[in-house]
Amino acid sequence: MRWVPNFSPASHRNSNAQVWVRFWDLGLEFWETQTLFEIASGIGIPIKVDNYTLERRYGLFARILIDIDLTIDPPLDLVVERESGEALVLHVEYEKLPSLCTNCGNLGHVVSGCNSVKRSKENNVSEVERRG
Numbered sequence: 001m002r003w004v005p006n007f008s009p010a011s012h013r014n015s016n017a018q019v020w021v022r023f024w025d026l027g028l029e030f031w032e033t034q035t036l037f038e039i040a041s042g043i044g045i046p047i048k049v050d051n052y053t054l055e056r057r058y059g060l061f062a063r064i065l066i067d068i069d070l071t072i073d074p075p076l077d078l079v080v081e082r083e084s085g086e087a088l089v090l091h092v093e094y095e096k097l098p099s100l101c102t103n104c105g106n107l108g109h110v111v112s113g114c115n116s117v118k119r120s121k122e123n124n125v126s127e128v129e130r131r132g
Contacts, residue, residue, distance in 0.1 A: 013105045015071045018047060020095040022061040023078075027088075030080070031056060036064055042078045043092065044068035061093070070100040070107065 021043060023036075030039065033049050040046035043066050050063035068074055074097070080088045098107045104116045 014107055015100060015105055016044075016067055016069050017098050017107055018065055018067050019097055020050070020063055021066050022063050022093040022095065024061045024091040024093065026062050026080075026090060028056065028059065031062055036062055039078065039080055039090070040064045040066050043074055070098070071105070 021040065023039065026039075030036065031053065033054070036049055036053070037046040045067040046064055047067055048065040050065070052058045053062045053064070074092070074094060076092055078090045078092055080090055082088060099110050100107055101109050101111055101114050103111045103114045
């Protein structure tokens with residue numbers, strides 16, 4: 001996002017979040033940063049590989065921080081193709097995936113907690129009271 005004069009945070013829509021993602025049952029031959037970034041790009045924009053993953057301390061899953069557009073449902077599985085042409089299906093787990101409000105399009109709440117909905121209801125009540 002670029003700077004603009006008179007920016008108003010209230011009018012800005014943020015549907016992207018940086019989320020730690022775990023790739024389960026991924027062979028160690030895929031644990032190089034560039035390879036993990038290529039796999040992660042199937043979900044969003046890769047940002048960082050977890051240090052434990054880089055050091056191969058914990059071999060059950062690879063963990064990558066990815067910037068994800070949550071207006072699109074993130075996949076639960078990814079298909080990775082080996083050099084031999086064999087396809088490998090990876091299970092994907094998201095850590096602390098934030099909520100996306102389908103009303104205002106912002107992260108961090110759902111429609112029932114949306115201030116836009118609350119303001120709209122208050123305005124409707126005020127209008128009825130004025131007419132009444």
